[in-house]
Amino acid sequence: MEKEIILLLQKKDFLGLEKFIDFLGTDIVKCIRAILNHPEEITFRKETENEVFYRIWQKISSYDTDKSSLKTWSLTITRNICLDKKRSIIREQNIIPMAQLPEHASEDKYFEKENFLDLLNYLTEEDQLIFLKYYYYQDAPSDIAKELKMDVSQVYNHLSRGRKKIKQQFDLNV
Incomplete structure (x- = not known):
């Protein structure tokens, strides 16, 4: 199933994207929810989800089956996009960290x-x-x-x- 999905995605066939979402969509959404888990971040989840699927669609040609599974590769992309989004939300909303580190x-x-x-x-x-x-x-x-x-x-x-x-x-x- 994974090989079929990869081939369809590489051919830019939307059926591959549908199968990919059926196959790994739940894991990707769970990852997004785990990282973007604070109230001020909830509204960005759907946007991030769309960005993840679009990025996977764009980058599938760089996927190497010898280096990792499709799931690992996809969740790495998901995590990176979520961390970038979290940082941008923090910057945009001027969320201030604790005033000091405990030891300094x-x-x-x-x-x-x-x-x-x-x-x-x-x-x-x-x-x-x-x-x-x-x-x-x-x-x-x-x-x-x-x-x-x-x-x-x-x-x-x-x-x-x-x-x-x-x-x-x-x-x-x-």
Whole structure:
């Protein structure tokens, strides 16, 4: 079934898109809902969903069956688009992060919204998502862990490593 869908999509046959949506649409929607899960983001879900399907339609020629499954490839595209959308929503709505990082109270003036988001670019996408959930939306680590299907200790590890990376970048730029 997956090979048939890929061939149809590569031929730009809309039947392939319909089959793709039947095959992976639920997983893609779940991923979108998991990342765009705050009240101010709900209205952007449908737009993001359309963007994901359009991007997959455009990029199917670059898909390599040897590197990953169609599901993994599609959900990676979905996650990246959702994280971009989340960052743009934060910028547009001027959502301000917590005033300071717990371990560096004296550096709070450096973590204004734009600078904070710029510093997040030095983190992995997973770390970015955890940082946004923890510092912007002030989600509890236990909630983040449950949502991302990981242990609470892993969330704390991601936050700790991320703070170290950001601090290194900050020290290099000062």
